[in-house]
Amino acid sequence: MTNILIIDDDDQLRISFERLLKEEGYGVCTAASGEAGVRMINQVMPDLVMLDLRLPGMNGLETFKQIHGMEPKLPVIIMTAFGTTETAIEATKRGAYDYVVKPFDIPQMLSTIHHALEAGRFMRSPVHMGVAPEKTQGEAIIGKSPAMQEVYKSIGRVSATDATVLIRGESGSGKELVARALYQHSLRAEKPFLVINCVAIPDTLLESELFGYEKGAFTGATHRRVGKIEQAGGGTVFLDEIGDMPMNLQAKMLRLLQEKSVERLGGRETLPVDVRIIAATNRDLEDLIAMGQFREDLYYRLKVITIWLPALDERTGDIPLLVDYFLTRFAAELGVENPGIAREALSMMVSNPWPGNIRELSNTLQKALIFNRGAPLSISDITNATCGDAKSHHVKEVGGDDSIRAWLRSLLSKGAQENLFENCMDHFCGMLVGEALNLTGGNRSQAAKLLGMSRPTLHAKIDKYNLKIETSIK
Secondary structure, three states: OOEEEEEOOOHHHHHHHHHHHHHOOOEEEEEOOHHHHHHHHHHOOOOEEEEEOOOOOOOHHHHHHHHHHHOOOOOEEEEEOHHHHHHHHHHHHOOOOEEEEOOOOHHHHHHHHHHHHHHHHHHHOOEEEOOOHHHOOOEEEOOOOHHHHHHHHHHHHHOOOOOOEEEEOOOOOOHHHHHHHHHHOOOOOOOOEEEEEOOOOOHHHHHHHHHEEOOOOOOOOOOOEEOHHHHOOOOEEEEEOHHHOOHHHHHHHHHHHHHOEEOOEOOOOOEEOOOEEEEEEOOOHHHHHHOOOOOHHHHHHHOOEEEEOOOHHHOHHHHHHHHHHHHHHHHHHHOOOOOOEOHHHHHHHHHOOOOOHHHHHHHHHHHHHHOOOOOOEOHHHHHHHHHHHHHHHHHHHHOOOHHHHHHHHHHHOOOOOOOHHHHHHHHHHHHHHHHHHHHOOOOHHHHHHHHOOOHHHHHHHHHHOOOOOOOOOO
16 A cells, blocks of 8 residues: 655644545555654655645754655655745755645645655666566566667666667557666666656646746746756656657757756746756657657757667567566456466467557456456456457447447537537546446446556546446446
8 A cells, every 4th residue: 555654743634634645545644743754754664755844843844854865765745835835945956746835725736646656656666677577576678579688788878878868669668667767777866757748738737847937927826836857956857758749848848958957937047957858759750840840959859869669569579478477467466366378368469469569468467367267367358358449449440339429420510519529528538437437346446457547546537527336246
């Protein structure tokens, strides 16, 4: 279970916060002072610390310095009242993951906690390379094919340098794991590693997320905020899906790479920064340049070193190793015996095209294992686990489900409607989450695994779509 330590002298806040986080599935421990919090870290290593700045005795900033000195990769979120925002900014510059201003916006707070836990996991969970699957407990880059041997060599040669790296490959091929391996074997491994997904963050927020902003920069900017680039001082920033970065931000990114400096949104001060940039994309950057959608000068700044990840259909000989690895890993996570896989089922997996690459293969095995009854995975187990994907591929080929298309046509025939796209997406997303909960008998942990999301995110979806949860499998 993921454990969160709350350090705050406000008894009521601690109690309320502890109740909220436990409802979200987290383990929680609390301390009423900085000194007690530091002692607790020595006793029970948490995955995240929520730290108030105003504490009796040793104040929050002093407490943070002690925690950061003991465990530099332990993410800390600072809790602050408006009047102590500048101190919170100082803590962020010193390595705190982020700060939140009281009173809290609960959904935003839970989102910050989720991302902080992910950042902590990325920094602290080692990524193994080229090892035997049965000897690997955590996350690993698996494969013995010639193409993967070249990837390992590239990581070994490049990781100890400060060179900018561009990782290229199809979606689901493991680009994030390569970025983490580069970080963990680098000279910056004791400094922050922050991930920014250029697709997941709306264009209007991406600039402030990367570069920060000054008070008054826009409506709602009530105080200064440090951006992720500045926050990661001395460390590494991984820009995932950089091919989708808006053109106006590409110019600022070029300046960062050329001059090692940034400007906060709404600010005039040029701030020197010391970060290493690792970027990744599944887009054809050369085509984007030709279409005027990606800056050629930024392209050459990014591709100082390029690491190409092969698609799974280019290294089918690695599939048995990957199957062995994922079955061992998921069985351990689910607390069940590894049932193995029948020879004919493995042969089918080797011959399958896997357009989603390793991500699709791992999701298939995870779903098959959840519904497995202990016998080696059979062809039917794999077929049932992939039937949803196979159906979606079939829909593309034959033109889609007629009833759904008829429903959509009837909506569109009514003319322009406000928020039609968002309403339709909410309708289908609600159906998807509901089906996952029905399939797992209301088990939220298993449903979250099926959907590839965290439990807090699933809870937010359940509330958003007002879903009724069945507690028994029918």
